[in-house]
Amino acid sequence: MNLRKWSVALLALLLAAMAMIPMVSAGEQVVSASPVGHQIPTDYLKDSKPAQWLPESDMVNIVISQRSLEKFGQGKLTGIITIPVSYIDLKTTFTNSKENPYVYTENSIGSDEGIALIRMPGQMYEMYVLAAKDGKLSLPADYFVRYYENRTDLNNHFKADGNSVQVLPSEKYPLPKISSGVGTDVSPEILPVQKPSGISVSPAVTYPQFFGFWENYNRISSTNYDYCIGQITPNSWTLSGSALDQFDIFQEREYKFNSGEAIEVVTKYRDRNQGGDIVLFPTLYRSGSTDPITPSQWTVWGDYLPVATNSIPHAFGYHVYFSGGYYYIAFEDMNTLQFVKSYQATAASGTSSFTYLSGSSEYRQKAAPTTNTFSATTNPVVDQWVRVLNGAWQAPNLAWQHVTRGSGVSYVDVQTQVDSSGNIITRSSGHYP
Structure with a gap:
């Protein structure tokens, strides 16, 4: 084969490969029948049980x-x-x-x-x-x-x-509230985010079908950060229909590190086959992997935190940090100051900073037909503090900058803003139809 024919053949192969690989970039939006990015297996929690509050x-x-x-x-x-x-x-x-x-x-x-x-x-x-x-x-x-x-x-x-104790707030000193709705404030700190109407997607032929949307933030400078603190609030969840439908709904805060590894704080809304309830848990992805490590591969696994549907909206604090060669994730009840056992896993050698965060809403139809109707919102998810490596705390808007938003995707949406305190807020939603 001469050089010209070889070049044409190579170009054809490259174009075919590009057509087969879903691309995820700034302002991400995904509609795909193939795995895209990080994928949590449906049975990820099959060997886990509800977490217990730490004893006093x-x-x-x-x-x-x-x-x-x-x-x-x-x-x-x-x-x-x-x-x-x-x-x-x-x-x-x-x-x-x-x-x-x-x-x-x-x-x-x-x-x-x-x-x-x-x-x-x-x-x-x-x-x-x-x-x-x-x-x-x-x-x-x-x-x-x-x-x-x-x-x-x-x-x-x-x-x-x-064996635990709830510590409730005093009536004289009520807990600070973070808005669950995008306000009309037109100060420069508020990002001009519009809710998309969604795009039309033809009936799926191949399952599973995946719908995802992300709002992304990149690190502003080369400053290294070792700790992020925020709140995640399962806000509403309605589900109706038979137990024949199979689907997954994930609404998350994701962090990536300079080592290429990533941690997600996940709120999962489960179909009737899985109990029809809400659970909160973390995942960890090694560099280059699309599947998280299994619960048994964590050094310490704290099980999953069940969220009572009759208690929502309910805010849970999350702590994500690394120290001494390990990642740590902790959850707390923001109303009662109760904590569950911390999750712990080895960090990749050379991990020295958070480099990226995102808010996401993901919906995976596992099999046809889809006859259920549902609506799920996690609102708000707020990053409130980030710590300079072995240093002082900063407002998140000093560490992160927003990446341009993409166009809308059917069934899922994320809105975001930076409020006047410098908090980074995302509001995830999913619905069907």
Whole structure:
């Protein structure tokens, strides 16, 4: 074969290959009968069970006066509290009692003095102390701190829950709310996002059929980040029809790292064959893999967090970070400050930063016919803080920049905005028909 014929043949092969491979790029949208990007197997959780809240024996509770926080230059509106590690001496400055062995109270607190409760798993507390910069413990307040009028007010908001304890917010200090709807604010921080009407898709011939939409953010600079904190809120879920239909609905926050690995925080809405309910769990993808590692391949697997449909909308905090060669993911109930056991897996050698985040909505029809009707929304999913590697916390808008949005896709949608506090918010939805 001469050179000209060889070149033509090679070009034909390349064009054929391009036609067979679905391309996913900035402003992603996918309608495909083939696997596209990361794919969670339907039976991913087949050997998992509902997660349990950590018992109080695994928690650390520190009661400190609001006066002391103000002395350290902290106010309730800053969003971050910073306390000298040397001050939080749980043997001298703070003491516990036989009645409450897992609650350490500052010795100098008066009976009617305003207080704050700092609460987290003991393992996480130890990691924060080890990572303390300049000898100061630095914590995003919404995820670890609750304020009360006095110790009596705090005690009235403790509620036993098996081996765990719910810590409910004081009526005087309600939890901050993040809007579940795109407002009309026209400040420069709000991205001009429009809801697409969707595109027409012909009836599928080959199954499974996959519909996906992503809103993407890239890292702005070469600064390295090791910790992202946010909230994910399963907001609504309706499902009607027979158990014959088979489908998967995933609405996610995804992070990628410089090593090529990726972690997803997943809300899954399950068809009737799988229980018709909502579950929350993480996935981890090794570089170049389209399938996540299995639960048995995690160093520590915390099972899945069931979401009661009669409790939604319900916000759950998520913590995604890496340290000492491992990834860690933790979930908490934003209303009760209860945590489940952290997930842990080895990180690829050389992992040094988050490089990308996205909000997604994905719908996979596994077999025909599709006769069910459903509507699912995860709203909002909000990134609230990102930490510079071994450094200070920043608002997410200082770390991430939005990638141009693509056109609409039938059955799924994601909207996004950056609010006036610098939070990155996505709102995922899926529906059929």
